[in-house]
Amino acid sequence: MSVLVVGSIALDTVKTPFGEVQDALGGSAVYFAAGASFFAPVNVVGVVGEDFPLASLDFLKARKVDLRGLSAQPGKTFRWSGVYGANLNERETLDTQLNVFAAFKPSIPDAYRRTDYVFLANIDPELQLDVLRQVERPRLIVCDTMNFWIEGKRDALLRTLKAVDVLILNDAETRQLAGEADLLRAARKVLTMGPRTLVVKKGEHGALLISQETFFAAPAYPTESVFDPTGAGDSFAGGFVGRLAQTGDLSEDGLRRAIVYGSVIASFNVERFSVDRLKDLSEAEIQERFRAFKRMTHFEE
Amino acid sequence: MSVLVVGSIALDTVKTPFGEVQDALGGSAVYFAAGASFFAPVNVVGVVGEDFPLASLDFLKARKVDLRGLSAQPGKTFRWSGVYGANLNERETLDTQLNVFAAFKPSIPDAYRRTDYVFLANIDPELQLDVLRQVERPRLIVCDTMNFWIEGKRDALLRTLKAVDVLILNDAETRQLAGEADLLRAARKVLTMGPRTLVVKKGEHGALLISQETFFAAPAYPTESVFDPTGAGDSFAGGFVGRLAQTGDLSEDGLRRAIVYGSVIASFNVERFSVDRLKDLSEAEIQERFRAFKRMTHFEE
Numbered sequence: 001m002s003v004l005v006v007g008s009i010a011l012d013t014v015k016t017p018f019g020e021v022q023d024a025l026g027g028s029a030v031y032f033a034a035g036a037s038f039f040a041p042v043n044v045v046g047v048v049g050e051d052f053p054l055a056s057l058d059f060l061k062a063r064k065v066d067l068r069g070l071s072a073q074p075g076k077t078f079r080w081s082g083v084y085g086a087n088l089n090e091r092e093t094l095d096t097q098l099n100v101f102a103a104f105k106p107s108i109p110d111a112y113r114r115t116d117y118v119f120l121a122n123i124d125p126e127l128q129l130d131v132l133r134q135v136e137r138p139r140l141i142v143c144d145t146m147n148f149w150i151e152g153k154r155d156a157l158l159r160t161l162k163a164v165d166v167l168i169l170n171d172a173e174t175r176q177l178a179g180e181a182d183l184l185r186a187a188r189k190v191l192t193m194g195p196r197t198l199v200v201k202k203g204e205h206g207a208l209l210i211s212q213e214t215f216f217a218a219p220a221y222p223t224e225s226v227f228d229p230t231g232a233g234d235s236f237a238g239g240f241v242g243r244l245a246q247t248g249d250l251s252e253d254g255l256r257r258a259i260v261y262g263s264v265i266a267s268f269n270v271e272r273f274s275v276d277r278l279k280d281l282s283e284a285e286i287q288e289r290f291r292a293f294k295r296m297t298h299f300e301e
Numbered sequence: 302m303s304v305l306v307v308g309s310i311a312l313d314t315v316k317t318p319f320g321e322v323q324d325a326l327g328g329s330a331v332y333f334a335a336g337a338s339f340f341a342p343v344n345v346v347g348v349v350g351e352d353f354p355l356a357s358l359d360f361l362k363a364r365k366v367d368l369r370g371l372s373a374q375p376g377k378t379f380r381w382s383g384v385y386g387a388n389l390n391e392r393e394t395l396d397t398q399l400n401v402f403a404a405f406k407p408s409i410p411d412a413y414r415r416t417d418y419v420f421l422a423n424i425d426p427e428l429q430l431d432v433l434r435q436v437e438r439p440r441l442i443v444c445d446t447m448n449f450w451i452e453g454k455r456d457a458l459l460r461t462l463k464a465v466d467v468l469i470l471n472d473a474e475t476r477q478l479a480g481e482a483d484l485l486r487a488a489r490k491v492l493t494m495g496p497r498t499l500v501v502k503k504g505e506h507g508a509l510l511i512s513q514e515t516f517f518a519a520p521a522y523p524t525e526s527v528f529d530p531t532g533a534g535d536s537f538a539g540g541f542v543g544r545l546a547q548t549g550d551l552s553e554d555g556l557r558r559a560i561v562y563g564s565v566i567a568s569f570n571v572e573r574f575s576v577d578r579l580k581d582l583s584e585a586e587i588q589e590r591f592r593a594f595k596r597m598t599h600f601e602e
Contacts, residue, residue: 087482181388183505184525204484205506206518215597217507219518224485256600290602296516297598299557301591 001139001245002041002066005032006106006131007121007234009046009070013081013095014273016088016228024274025056027078028121028144031231034278035238035265036119037063038286040245043112045069045131049077049100059279069109073100088229089203108134117245119237120164122146125157132163140250142166142241143195144233150177161194168199168237184210197255199240201233209259216256219297221267221289228273232266235278239265264289302440302546303342303367306333307407307432308422308535310347310371314382314396315574317389317529325575326357328379329422329445332532335579336539336566337420338364339587341546344413346370346432350378350401360580370410374401389530390504409435418546420538421465423447426458433464441551443467443542444496445534451478462495469500469538485511498556500541502534510560517557520598522568522590529574533567536579540566565590 005028012026029046036042041064048054048070057067078101081094106127116139120128128143143164149157150173157177161167167190171183177193178186183200187210190198200208202220209216240262247254264286271277306329313327330347337343342365349355349371358368379402382395407428417440421429429444444465450458451474458478462468468491472484478494479487484501488511491499501509503521510517541563548555565587572578 182525182527184523188525202506205503206520208523215523216600217520217523217597218600219507219520222485222509222516222518224483224489226483253601260600294600294602296518297600299517299519299561299595299598300554301595 001116001248002043003036003117003119003241003245004043004045004108004112004115004135004138005029005036005119005121006045006108006128007032007119007123008078008101009048009052010078010080010101011052012230012274013079014228014230015083017084017086018227019273021228021273023079026080026230026274028123028234030057030060031234031269031275032119032121032238032241033060033065034275035235035262035269036242036245037065037238038265038281038283039239039242039261040117041066042242043069043115045106045108045112047071047073047100047104049073049075052077066111069112071107073103075100082230084229088226091229106131106134116140117241118142119241120144120160121234121237122149125149125153125160129156129160129163132160140165140241140244142168142237144168144237145173147173147176158193164195166197166199167195168201168233168240170201170203170233174198174200199259201236203229203232207236207259207263209255214252216259218256218259218263218293220263221293222296223267223271226270229270231275232270235269235275236262236266238262260290260293261286263293302417302549303344304337304418304420304542304546305344305346305409305413305416305436305439306330306337306420306422307346307409307429308333308420308424309379309402310349310353311379311381311402312353313531313575314380315529315531316384318385318387319528320574322529322574324380327381327531327575329535331358331361332535332570332576333420333422333539333542334361334366335576336536336563336570337543337546338366338539339566339582339584340540340543340562341418342367343543344370344416346407346409346413348372348374348401348405350374350376353378367412370413372408374404376401383531385530389527392530407432407435417441418542419443420542421445421461422535422538423450426450426454426461430457430461430464433461441466441542441545443469443538445469445538446474448474448477459494465496467498467500468496469502469534469541471502471504471534475499475501500560502537504530504533508537508560508564510556515553517560519557519560519564519594521564522594523597524568524572527571530571532576533571536570536576537563537567539563561591561594562587564594
């Protein structure tokens with residue numbers, strides 16, 4: 001089964017304690033597609049400007065990523081610039097130029113309307129809802145958002161959430177959306193807003209999968225080689241949704257394995273700038289790290 | 302096999318968002334002994350003042366906790382007072398009165414000198430080393446410490462660490478001891494200081510077991526009923542060391558299971574003030590929660 005992603009395509013200028021990169025390929029749709037493409041065909045909807053180096057997406061095309069939903073508009077591509085502190089947990093946005101992304105109105109190509117798995121990356125919740133109006137009964141709708149929309153477009157977000165199956169948030173966003181300091185209580189409250197499953201990303205502390213019936217805790221991969229955390233969340237979502245689309249297994253077991261595959265992809269993604277590590281990542285490396293996750297969480301009863 | 306613990310015995314005045322308690326039973330040796338006593342006989346070395354209500358320890362006696370190492374001295378018992386913020390992750394110490402604890406010089410009774418498992422709770426590293434001089438080749442030495450000693454008595458602490466098998470720290474202390482922001486790099490550095498195994502406590506994010514050969518990540522139990530976090534770390538250590546002493550299994554598998562038992566005990570301990578929850582905790586509840594930890598971390602390969 002294939003996956004539809006609607007999100008940003010960006011040129012990122014990023015500084016970490018280990019180096020600096022200018023106008024590197026970025027954006028939620030790109031990180032997501034790069035991660036998901038290891039598992040399933042991906043359909044991308046996004047917008048770029050006239051200055052965008054289209055050849056930079058050739059590696060995605062080679063992996064069954066359909067870019068017909070990419071719209072090139074007059075003007076410049078969305079640009080983001082940020083710098084990470086010494087421990088990589090905090091980042092400061094230096095500059096955001098929305099450019100052509102400011103007027104982004106996702107138009108889903110006819111060929112994409114029956115995609116079974118939909119990922120609504122972090123964009124305006126009104127646009128997310130508009131995407132859902134254009135697709136035909138997907139099997140699974142997964143949604144991301146951020147503090148900016150939780151605060152600034154709460155009503156629209158709550159409308160979108162009613163139509164969503166799985167919501168992916170970080171821990172701070174979960175607390176903010178629920179207005180509740182205790183993470184588990186906050187999660188239970190979010191589960192009354194529409195999504196039947198909540199995925200809580202906790203960065204170096206891993207990820208949680210929470211539904212009314214269950215609770216699953218996956219650790220993060222213990223890496224000493226975090227180089228650039230940009231795109232960790234979107235590549236995680238790519239591995240997660242991509243794996244679900246590959247297997248079609250939406251059982252509790254299937255969701256758990258998909259969370260681990262998401263963690264695997266994110267753990268590779270942060271090893272280099274941009275999506276560079278995902279370009280040369282092999283199937284064997286993915287499987288080997290999946291087994292490493294199993295080893296590091298296993299204990300006998 | 303039995304366990305020796307040397308640490309503080311205190312009367313704590315604690316305020317959390319859920320209530321307040323005055324002069325409640327506390328101290329590292331008490332929390333540890335309460336946790337370990339579910340698994341193995343415990344020998345306690347500590348000091349109390351004339352004002353200490355000895356009857357408050359009767360529940361420990363009933364569980365094979367040997368209190369002959371308890372010394373009652375003229376003066377008042379160690380008192381600590383603190384208040385927790387809304388999310389229970391931060392606490393402020395309002396008052397510390399060392400009282401008789403200021404002159405604490407642990408004297409290990411003859412009957413305790415051959416205890417196979419030793420837990421050096423968080424006291425002056427010089428006193429920890431002095432304890433080790435008084436015991437006869439224990440099978441396992443587990444040590445706790447804190448930022449105060451890492452900063453103020455670093456040389457003495459480094460001497461103690463050379464004699465220690467397992468060191469238990471929280472994540473901030475691990476970074477501080479190693480002088481290294483990356484947690485995994487910091488852990489590897491600590492493993493060159495003496496301990497062959499490091500346990501990193503991460504509060505609501507669980508615990509890590511790290512050695513040269515392995516890495517194990519255990520989550521924390523997802524509880525909505527954290528009432529008072531005081532003693533979480535010491536009761537965790539109690540469950541961990543107690544379980545090791547019970548089984549004698551120091552293999553990787555044995556250490557992993559013991560980490561989970563420590564997490565189980567800590568998860569109960571924080572449900573009420575002081576050691577109140579550990580007083581009426583049953584074997585069946587412990588086993589049931591151990592299985593819940595298994596369920597919440599399990600995924601199929």
